[in-house]
Amino acid sequence: FIAGGVNKYIPTPIEDKSNQNNQGFACNPGGSIFDTGSLGYISLYFTRPFVGQVTIPPTVILSVYGTRKTGSYSGIPLTQISMSGSVTVPQSCEINTGKAINIDFEDIAANHFKTAGQMPKDFSPHVVNMTVACTNISAGVKIALSFQGMADTNDSTALATTNRDIAVRIENITGVKIPVISGLLPVNFNYPSQTGDTTMKIYPINTTGNLPSGGGFTATATIQAEIE
Template sequence: MLKKLIMFTGLLGGSVLFSGQALAAADFGPCTPEGGTHIFSATINKTVSDTSKNTTGATFVDFDSWNLGGTYAMSCECPDDTSLINDTLFKAVVPLAFVTNIESRSYYQINNNIAIASDVLISGGRGEYVNTPFENVGNLTNNRSQCSQNASSKDTIWTSGGKGHLSLYILHPFVGESIIPSTKIMDLFVTKKPSVYGSIPASSVYISGSITVPQGCELSSGSTLEIPFGEFKATDFKDRKGQVAKNATKFTKELQFKCTNISDGIKIFLRIEGMPNANDSNAIDMGNPDIGAVIEGANGKILVPNDASVNQELSVSGLVDDTHRTASTTISAYPISTTGKLPARPANCRPPGISRPANCRPPGISRELPPCVLMWSKQDEKPSCFDASVFTAYRFRDGGTV
């Protein structure tokens, strides 16, 4: 009795298997990749250039893309009747935690800081990028070239999954760099019959890399810091090469900076960039070869223009919010003689023919010489343009050198 039961079960199983084969040959069905799922791996290394958008909920549409090339072969279940044709349909599955949907794009979490939305190219007759996830999107090619009954079906070149775009969503603001480990963002399935898909994806897309938010500091007071040196006669510079002008004192100023996206433990240094004086490279050119301005750090060491080895470390606070810190340092500035001579009269500077030629300036005064500009004025009645000229306003710019 037991032996008969076993034989009956075997016959029944054979009958079910035979019926399944007959059904597959009578209808369309899923497509299966030859040799398993084709893997596309994209590397993403992008920078958020607008740091003001490093805020929760900020989106960056089409932030990056991939175009990887690579092909694979597939075969699809089709009926034996060669007069029957059907479209090829696609389904994209995103195996990540859903975050939000914004303007038809679905964002999924990558790590604690970022989420991404993706689209993928559906080629063929459609030739469009479709936002993921989706199901039963056809490529508008009604044919049988992928059918398993065709000997040439394995010669058909498939590229689905090889091209797409990424959009970025900020979950939590971050400083510096957000690392993306190798992460699957999509499985792409194919079929010849709506909603009937196999268990093996035709292709899978992975991304890895990093998203970087630039780090930087700017003066809290704005882009310009005024340093009033005071007023001096030309004779105050005579015979004082390399020395502070007579009756001048050092102007000391504490600089306050607002810093963005500075990671813990990062040190920040201030250095000076600008046009050095032709006669003394330690001094900043002021538009006259006989004078210059010297900037010292808090330790009294001269901050030589354009010398990266000479800098001043800033004192940096802890985070005041998710992305910002404050930083500060103290500098001193003073005018010096670079030649020991009476400063030369500015070329082509002529009194304008009024009793107080207050507009006497060297040529090109409107052209700024960052980080410092000398503005000239005339404050006596003498017709000579320079003999009693005074220096009234030196401007120090941060020059974006932090």
């Protein structure tokens, strides 16, 4: 804001801008009577998408200098404007409309688990399609799914089960392993509709090379949407 004879908000940066006030007045020792720079507003523009929260530390964004002679200024500003704060983007994603994904491997003969790291003989991986619906996801922001659960002690990339010789392997549709906790399953995301989909393959594996004990086994993991 420039006062004097202008009395308008002027976009910055500016240099040698007159306040169009030619009236003289006596200096008041110890006083500081001026209005230029005492008002203003700020517009924020983000050059790239971000997620979560961005903190703006105390930052000087404008210094106002005054002079009676064009081009000749003191090194001490009349006033300085600084800003600080934070900007938060409220974002959320819902996986499979919030419904649990239950996978039943059905009956598997224990003697079919013979080789460590391999699925049972004649077993076909289960293919699971998942949907993702999000809000406030800007173009260019990546969405992926992670699997939070207990990793197997013999194969840290697989999900532990209640049977110490068996774990659950998760892969993407092309057969690339998705490690528990650290792995990410990419989502095909449509930004205009704010929806996406992805597919995983899942199957049990032997992790010890030992013949598993008989009986049922279970494993549990939480699927989280990761926004990058």
